[in-house]
Amino acid sequence: MKRGLIFDCDGVIVDVEIQRHLRAFNQVWAELGIPWRWSDAEYQRALRVSGGRERLNLLRDDPRFRAVFDVPADPAEWQRLIAAWHRRKTQIYVESLKAGNVTPRPGVRRLAEDALRAGWRVAVASAGARDSVRTLVEAALGAELASRLTLITGESVRRKKPAPDVFDAAATAIGVRPERCVVIEDTRNGLLSARASGMTCVVTPTRLTVHDDFSEAALVISGLGDPGLPPEVALGGRASHGNPPYLTLEALRRLSETAGAARPDVRSLLR
Known part of the structure; x- marks a missing residue:
């Protein structure tokens, strides 16, 4: 499925x-x-x-x-x-x-490529303008990888986050039921939008949002991480706190399957 x-x-x-x-x-x-x-x-x-x-x-x-x-x-x-x-x-x-100098956050490229290899459908869902979103994705991930991602932007929907419209549209576009989608977000509005759409949400906050309320998230983690980099830190969510090195596709799958269940131990979910 x-x-x-x-x-x-x-x-x-x-x-x-x-x-x-x-x-x-x-x-x-x-x-x-x-x-x-x-x-x-x-x-x-x-x-x-x-x-x-x-x-x-x-x-x-x-x-x-x-x-x-x-x-x-x-x-x-x-x-x-x-x-x-x-x-x-x-x-x-x-x-x-x-003009250049666009560096993606650690783990984004790795998880997108792993998901595509595993047969997952991968999308970017943003409140931003389509030209802005497309240019950023291409600059950060390269034209080849970007061409394999479905883009849903604020111009595609009537209501912006925290309404669920953009994630509802993304689920429809990739042909996957919301309950089988995992969202990576960084803001409370994004988290509320994903949850309203019935999706599992992992939050990787920035310095602007790290103090926001992410209590509804499946996992709040300092970043997605990559092998060889300093370990990321689990900050909250249903998964127990710990110091996981990096987030894996298998971890995302298991998080989605435990949605609504008892809090799993983060060490059992993350490599």
Whole structure:
């Protein structure tokens, strides 16, 4: 019976939020002469909302932003404005990816290749724009591997995470029932989205999300890891705490099979 492995994109495949996304947003306002920028802390709070346009929409009710920018009274005009900002931000972001120096987080390439060899269906499901997601996946994993992955983006669904739409769409696209899919996420919104879709979720948080509540996850682990690298650390979830070297495809299979069961010992799941 078929199984599915679904990666979130930003933060899971590559940790790009501060180094690339935030810089791209701030460059847009600099180009337009708008005296505004998100700090790291402000952007971390904005990340609680999935989707770049949705984050921009938060500015309409931000009194500090309204103090430096004349926000249009017409909602339609405001939506046109942030859509233009988001298009330019996406251009800047994509250009930065194409310039190089895109390194995937450890374990992503290994698990994707292992899953494909084992006959699993592999997808990337993200709230991001399709051009951004495609460019990142190709830059991080290479064109050949990227071509074998199914991409589902925020442009493919009506509701963003934490709604289950993007993972529902991914399950349909790869032809695997949700309960036989394992999701790798890095945010609480992503975790809630995967769980709402009925999928097993493993969380590998970044420094921006490590303190979020991931109590619904099957496993929270510092990273996916790779042979020869320092061992990863299990931080929470149903699996007991420990210091597993790296996560394996077999571990993901067993985690999905124990969903809803008693907490397994992480040492029995991880190499």
